[in-house]
Amino acid sequence: AQKVTQAQTEISVVEKEDVTLDCVYETRDTTYYLFWYKQPPSGELVFLIRRNSFDEQNEISGRYSWNFQKSTSSFNFTITASQVVDSAVYFCALSPPQETSGSRLTFGEGTQLTVNP
Amino acid sequence: SAVISQKPSRDICQRGTSLTIQCQVDSQVTMMFWYRQQPGQSLTLIATANQGSEATYESGFVIDKFPISRPNLTFSTLTVSNMSPEDSSIYLCSANHGGSYNEQFFGPGTRLTVL
Numbered sequence: 001a002q003k004v005t006q007a008q009t010e011i012s013v014v015e016k017e018d019v020t021l022d023c024v025y026e027t028r029d030t031t032y033y034l035f036w037y038k039q040p041p042s043g044e045l046v047f048l049i050r051r052n053s054f055d056e057q058n059e060i061s062g063r064y065s066w067n068f069q070k071s072t073s074s075f076n077f078t079i080t081a082s083q084v085v086d087s088a089v090y091f092c093a094l095s096p097p098q099e100t101s102g103s104r105l106t107f108g109e110g111t112q113l114t115v116n117p
Numbered sequence: 118s119a120v121i122s123q124k125p126s127r128d129i130c131q132r133g134t135s136l137t138i139q140c141q142v143d144s145q146v147t148m149m150f151w152y153r154q155q156p157g158q159s160l161t162l163i164a165t166a167n168q169g170s171e172a173t174y175e176s177g178f179v180i181d182k183f184p185i186s187r188p189n190l191t192f193s194t195l196t197v198s199n200m201s202p203e204d205s206s207i208y209l210c211s212a213n214h215g216g217s218y219n220e221q222f223f224g225p226g227t228r229l230t231v232l
Contacts, residue, residue: 035221043207045160045223091159095221103148103213103221107159 002027004094006108013082014116021077021111023092029053034068034075035093035105045091051075082115089113120144121224123210129230130200137196138227140210145190150211150221151183160209166193200231 003026013019025034036048049059051068059066063080079086089112093105120143130136140149151163164172164185172185186194197204210224 037223043228044225045209047220047222050220103211104150104162104165105152105160105211105221107161109159 002029002032002094002096002106004092004106004108006090006092006111008111009109010112010114012114012116015084016081017115018078018080019082019113019115021079021090021092021113023075023077023108025073025075025092025094027094027096029096031097033095033097033103035095036066036075036077037091037093038088039091039110040088048077079113082113084115084117087113087115121210121212121222123224123227125227126225127228127230129232131232132201134200135196135198136200136229137194138208138210140193140195140224142191142212146212147190148213149187149193150213151185151193151195152209152211152223154207154209154226156205163195163208197229200229202231205229205231 005024006022008022011019032053034051038046038048049066056068056070065078067076075092089110091110092108095103095105122141124139128136149166152160153163154160162175163178163183164174166172166185166187168187168190174180182198184196195208207226207228209226211221213221
């Protein structure tokens, strides 16, 4: 069974602060994929990143960065210099390898991020 | 990346009726998925739809309540049958890219309210 835990239900920061969203996962698969999605108030789910379990390199994309630690089963997401437009619900998700059951995503409960001006 | 559209974007329905949601992908994809997001909650997978075969349902979801069609590689429908207020949710269609990258994109969702 797969499980994703996002312990932070809500986070509130002031603009320009850095913020880290935590994600811890459980899986029996030896290979798997991890995802982060953003869901703004409009409701659409925006793909941010996919990470293969073989690749433990951290990734940076503009103000976004991701820290994958296989030893602690964590895949944390940091927003640097947060902006009001970053306000959204952020979901971490896990999927088994495509060749076994496709991209069936197991989602965490989500973290509501509010960035105040 | 795949572009996914859904119809309708939202609807208000009466208890006991059924609603069919359409999902269109702009390229051929092997697998399509239907998710439900109840108010204020996370997403839960309803079923996986492969072209030419019966959909595979997750625990807690049954074909009689959520019949799914997948007539070709770019289209799928989800019907919410005999609706009750508990079915009020956002229903999202998702497509697997089909390549080696295992990317999964989502449609804009259908916001359903059942009175």
